[in-house]
Amino acid sequence: MLDTLVAGLRSLLPHDSVITDPVRLRTYECDGLTYHRATPGVVVLPGTAEQVARVVRLCNDFGVPFVARGSGTGLSGGALPREDGVLIVTSKMRRILEIDLDDHRAVVEPGVTNLAITEAVRDRGYYYAPDPSSQQVCSIGGNVAENSGGAHCLKYGFTVNHVEACEIVTPDGDLVTLDRMDPGYDLLGAFVGSEGTLGIATKITVRLSRAPQTVTTVLAAFESIEQGGQAVSAIIGAGIVPAAIEMMDALAIEAAEAAVACRYPEGAGAVLIVELDGPQAEVERQFAQLTEICSGAFELRVAADPAERAAIWKGRKSAFAAVGRISPAYIVQDGVVPRTSLPSVLAAIDRLSAEHGIRVANVFHAGDGNLHPLVLFDDAEPGAGERAEVVSGAILDLCIEHGGSITGEHGVGVDKSRYMPRMFSEADLDTMQLVRCAFDPRGLSNPGKVFPTPRLCGEAPGVRKGVHPLVESGKAEQF
Amino acid sequence: MDPKLINDCVHCGFCLPTCPTYTLWGEEMDSPRGRIHLMKQHVEGTPITPEMAGHFDACLGCMACVTACPSGVQYDRLIEQTRVEVEREHVRDPQERAVRGIVFSLFPYPRRLRLLRPGMRLAERMAPFLTRVHPGLGAMAALAPHVERRQRLPRVVRARGERRGVVGMLTGCVQGEFFPQVNAATARVLALEGCDVIIPPGQGCCGALSVHSGRDDQARRLARRTVRTFEQAGVDTVVVNAAGCGSSMKEYAELLGREPGFKVRDLSEFLTELGPVAKRHPLPLTVAYHDACHLAHAQGVRAQPRELLMGIPDLDLREIPESAICCGSAGTYNIFQPQAARDLGDRKAEMVGTTGAELLVSANPGCTMQIAAAMRRAGAEIRVAHTAQVLDASLRGVGL
Numbered sequence A: 001m002l003d004t005l006v007a008g009l010r011s012l013l014p015h016d017s018v019i020t021d022p023v024r025l026r027t028y029e030c031d032g033l034t035y036h037r038a039t040p041g042v043v044v045l046p047g048t049a050e051q052v053a054r055v056v057r058l059c060n061d062f063g064v065p066f067v068a069r070g071s072g073t074g075l076s077g078g079a080l081p082r083e084d085g086v087l088i089v090t091s092k093m094r095r096i097l098e099i100d101l102d103d104h105r106a107v108v109e110p111g112v113t114n115l116a117i118t119e120a121v122r123d124r125g126y127y128y129a130p131d132p133s134s135q136q137v138c139s140i141g142g143n144v145a146e147n148s149g150g151a152h153c154l155k156y157g158f159t160v161n162h163v164e165a166c167e168i169v170t171p172d173g174d175l176v177t178l179d180r181m182d183p184g185y186d187l188l189g190a191f192v193g194s195e196g197t198l199g200i201a202t203k204i205t206v207r208l209s210r211a212p213q214t215v216t217t218v219l220a221a222f223e224s225i226e227q228g229g230q231a232v233s234a235i236i237g238a239g240i241v242p243a244a245i246e247m248m249d250a251l252a253i254e255a256a257e258a259a260v261a262c263r264y265p266e267g268a269g270a271v272l273i274v275e276l277d278g279p280q281a282e283v284e285r286q287f288a289q290l291t292e293i294c295s296g297a298f299e300l301r302v303a304a305d306p307a308e309r310a311a312i313w314k315g316r317k318s319a320f321a322a323v324g325r326i327s328p329a330y331i332v333q334d335g336v337v338p339r340t341s342l343p344s345v346l347a348a349i350d351r352l353s354a355e356h357g358i359r360v361a362n363v364f365h366a367g368d369g370n371l372h373p374l375v376l377f378d379d380a381e382p383g384a385g386e387r388a389e390v391v392s393g394a395i396l397d398l399c400i401e402h403g404g405s406i407t408g409e410h411g412v413g414v415d416k417s418r419y420m421p422r423m424f425s426e427a428d429l430d431t432m433q434l435v436r437c438a439f440d441p442r443g444l445s446n447p448g449k450v451f452p453t454p455r456l457c458g459e460a461p462g463v464r465k466g467v468h469p470l471v472e473s474g475k476a477e478q479f
Numbered sequence B: 001m002d003p004k005l006i007n008d009c010v011h012c013g014f015c016l017p018t019c020p021t022y023t024l025w026g027e028e029m030d031s032p033r034g035r036i037h038l039m040k041q042h043v044e045g046t047p048i049t050p051e052m053a054g055h056f057d058a059c060l061g062c063m064a065c066v067t068a069c070p071s072g073v074q075y076d077r078l079i080e081q082t083r084v085e086v087e088r089e090h091v092r093d094p095q096e097r098a099v100r101g102i103v104f105s106l107f108p109y110p111r112r113l114r115l116l117r118p119g120m121r122l123a124e125r126m127a128p129f130l131t132r133v134h135p136g137l138g139a140m141a142a143l144a145p146h147v148e149r150r151q152r153l154p155r156v157v158r159a160r161g162e163r164r165g166v167v168g169m170l171t172g173c174v175q176g177e178f179f180p181q182v183n184a185a186t187a188r189v190l191a192l193e194g195c196d197v198i199i200p201p202g203q204g205c206c207g208a209l210s211v212h213s214g215r216d217d218q219a220r221r222l223a224r225r226t227v228r229t230f231e232q233a234g235v236d237t238v239v240v241n242a243a244g245c246g247s248s249m250k251e252y253a254e255l256l257g258r259e260p261g262f263k264v265r266d267l268s269e270f271l272t273e274l275g276p277v278a279k280r281h282p283l284p285l286t287v288a289y290h291d292a293c294h295l296a297h298a299q300g301v302r303a304q305p306r307e308l309l310m311g312i313p314d315l316d317l318r319e320i321p322e323s324a325i326c327c328g329s330a331g332t333y334n335i336f337q338p339q340a341a342r343d344l345g346d347r348k349a350e351m352v353g354t355t356g357a358e359l360l361v362s363a364n365p366g367c368t369m370q371i372a373a374a375m376r377r378a379g380a381e382i383r384v385a386h387t388a389q390v391l392d393a394s395l396r397g398v399g400l
Helices: A003-011 A022-026 A050-063 A114-124 A140-146 A185-190 A223-239 A251-258 A282-297 A306-317 A317-323 A338-355 A384-401 A417-423 A426-439 B005-006 B020-024 B030-041 B050-057 B065-067 B075-089 B095-105 B110-133 B135-143 B174-178 B180-192 B215-235 B244-251 B252-256 B269-272 B303-312 B338-355 B366-377 B385-396
Strands: A040-044 A068-071 A086-090 A097-101 A105-108 A163-169 A175-179 A200-207 A216-224 A244-249 A272-276 A298-304 A329-332 A360-365 A368-376 B164-169 B195-198 B237-239 B263-266 B286-289 B317-319 B361-362 B383-386
Touching: A003 A040, A003 A050, A022 B030, A050 A068, A050 A086, A050 A163, A050 A175, A050 A216, A050 A360, A068 A140, A068 A384, A097 A114, A105 A114, A114 A140, A114 A185, A140 A200, A163 A185, A175 A185, A175 A338, A216 A282, A223 A272, A223 A282, A223 A338, A223 B005, A244 A251, A244 A306, A244 B075, A251 A298, A251 A306, A251 A317, A251 A360, A272 A282, A272 A306, A306 A317, A306 B135, A306 B195, A317 A329, A317 A368, A317 B020, A329 A360, A329 A384, A338 A360, A338 B215, A368 A384, A368 B030, A384 A417, B005 B030, B005 B075, B020 B338, B030 B050, B030 B075, B050 B075, B065 B075, B095 B135, B110 B135, B110 B174, B135 B338, B164 B180, B180 B195, B180 B269, B180 B383, B215 B244, B215 B252, B215 B338, B237 B269, B244 B252, B244 B263, B252 B269, B263 B269, B269 B385, B286 B303, B286 B338, B303 B317, B303 B385, B338 B366, B361 B366, B361 B385, B366 B383
Parallel strands: A040 A086, A068 A086, B164 B195, B164 B237, B237 B263, B286 B317, B286 B361, B361 B383
Antiparallel strands: A097 A105, A105 A200, A163 A175, A163 A200, A216 A272, A216 A298, A244 A272, A244 A360, A329 A368, A360 A368
C-alpha cells in the first residue's frame, strides 16, 4: 500500500522531496532520543503549507499514519517515525514571513529555528522569550508541538504564552487557523503542547518581547547541592522573580567544563545561575537582596559584559550534550517537583544512584522545580542500560510522589506514555482521548505517542470510579 | 572507520544549523548528524551505495560542526577516514573519475600549475564551453583569478632590525602559483617583524588537497616530502599563510605516525604570539574579515587575524553575518560540487555585501577566489586581499 501512496506523494511534491531510499530513510529513524528507533516508511519534505495539507489528505485516503518532525531534537521521542507511515519533515519550511514590531509579532514557518527569530529582531531591541537549551537548532514548529520551555520560562512563561496564532493542517487535511483572540474554547491552548496528535502547525505567529533594559547574570558557587537548593527557596521566598534560576551539580559541571571550558569556580558542589532582568532600579535592588541571600556561596561571580554572560550560559546550555564527554550513554530525564521538595528529592535521587551503581548528573531549572537528571551508563556494559532505565523511572515516581509531574518541558512522547497512568486516572486519560478524537477521529496523527494504549474513538470512556489521585493526596479539590 | 568515534555522537543536532549543506537543503542525510548516521550504517555492514557516497561527497569538510559539537565528536577525523573508504569502495562514473584525475594530477604540483598560467586569461571566456564538457571544469575556469607576475622568492629573507626569530615558510601550490604577491607580502611582514625567513626551494604541495579528498597515499607521499624539506632546512617553526595547508600540516603526526621536527603556525597565530614591534601606518579602509573554515574551525584561529587587523590605525573592521558558514570553496569542492558551491558562494556574497566593506580579507586562496567570483556574479565586485597583504601595506606605509 505504501508503494501506491509513494506514487501519490511523488505527484504532489518535487522529486527530491520524497525520500524512499532505505539508507537515507534510516537517518530519520530517531530524534534527540536515540533509545527508540523506527525507520519511517517514507519521508517527505514539503515546502509549503498547502503541500503538507495535500500529504495529510493523501494519508487519510490510504488510512496511513503520519508523524511530523522539525529539527529532530526532541527528547521524548515525540517525532519517532512509524514504519508503516509517512514522516513529514518541516526543515525546508524555514522562512520568516513577516515581522511586525509595532504589534510585537512575527509570522514564521514551522522549520524556522527558535534562535533565528531572536536573531532577526535582536538589533531592533526585541527577542523571542522561550529559550530551550537547543534553541540554536530546535524548530519553532517542534516548540509548539511540545510547548517547549527553557531557562527563562520561570519569569516569562512557556511557548504557549508566546504563540498568538497557528495555521495548522488538521489530522484530516484541512488548513485552518487557530487564533488566541477567537471567542469560545481556547483551541490554540489545546493545540500547543499536543505533541503532534492534533495536527501539524504550518505557520506560527509568535509574540516578540522587548529586550529588558538591564540584565545581570550571577554565578553562585556552593559547597553542596543542599545549600544551593536552600538559596533557590530563599530567593523565591523573598518575592524575587528572576528571569532564570538554574542549578548544576558537580558531575554536570565536570561535563560542561570538559566540553566548553566554562571555567566555573573550582570545587563547587553546585552552581546556581541567577539572571535578573528588567528596569535598572529594580534589578539593582534585587541584586542587593540576592547577594545577601547567597551569602553562603563561596564565590559569587557577576558577568561584567555580554561576553561573560554568554560564557556563563554556555556551560549550562551545552550541559546535556556535554555529558557525552563523561559517559558513553545517558538518559536525559525531565520531571517536576514543588520547589520546596527540591532538597528531599535530590537526596532521594542520590540514594537511588548509590543503590543501583548508576551515576546521575543534575542540571535543572531550579526556579520552577523542573529537574533534568542525566542518568549515566555505559551501553557496552551488559545490564547497565536496564539499570539506568530503572533509576530513570524511579525518579519519575519520586516526582509523582511529591505532587509533581512526569514532564516539565520535554513532553510525553513515546518515552513517557507508560508513566501517564501513574499520574492520571483512567477517567483523566479517557477525557484526554475525547479531545484527541474530536481532532483526529481516525487516530492517524502521530499515533502511539502520549497515551499508553491506543483507545479507539468509538469506545465509550468509562465513568470515573473512586477518588481522583490528586484529590486524594490533597493537591486538588473537586467541586 | 573507528566505531568509537561514531559513538561519541549523541544525536543532539547542535551541528545542524552550522552545516552548509543542511543550511542549503534542510535534509538530515546532508547534515553532520545524518552523515555520522550513514557512517554508522556502513560500519554495521551496509555497503557504500552511490547515494551514501553522494552525501559524503557533498560534505565540504568545513569543520563548523566540530566547533559546534558539545560532545566533542571528531568529525574531522571521521570524514577523512570515510573519504578514504569511499575512494576504496565506491566506483565513480567515468566522467567524474576523469575530472577528479585532472584535478589531483594538477593542483598538488606547482610546476604543472605554472603551465596553466598563460592560459588563465582565457579561462573565463572558456568557462561556458568547459561547463558543457563537465560543470566542474566550468566552475574551475570561472574561478580562475587574474594572475600577477611571478615573484621569485629568495632562499632567505633577512630580518630587519633586531632579530627575534628564525622561521620556515611554506609557499604552497595554489598560493604560490596564483597568488605570488601573498607569499611575497608574508615574507616581508615576517622580516619587518624581526624574523629571518627561510624559504626552501623545491617545496611542493603539503598534501592538504589529497587528505581532504581521501587520497591517502598521495597525501602521505606529499606530506613526507614537505616534512623532509623543512627538517633539512633546520627550522623549528614553519609559518603557513594558507588555512587549508596549515590545518593539514598541524595533523602530520597523525597522518605519518611521527611528530615532524618543527611546529606549524598560521601566520596570524605566529605574529600575535610574537607580538608587534614594527610601526603600523594608517590604512583608512573598511574591511570585512572572512573566517576561512580551515583557520577558524580546524585550527581555532579566529581572534588573532582580527587582532592584527584592528592593530592597524584607521582600519574599520566589519563582521560578516553567518561568519561560521563556509563560502563553498572548500578546497576542491567548488570543482566537484559546482552547484552547491555556487549557492553557498552567493549566500556568502550577500552577507559580505551587507557589511558595506570595500575590501574583503581572508587567509585562504580558495575562499578568496570563491567569494570574489560570487561577488562578481552579484555585480558587487569587491577587492580582495590576504591578511598578510594588508599588514604588509601598513608596515611599509604604502597603499593597498
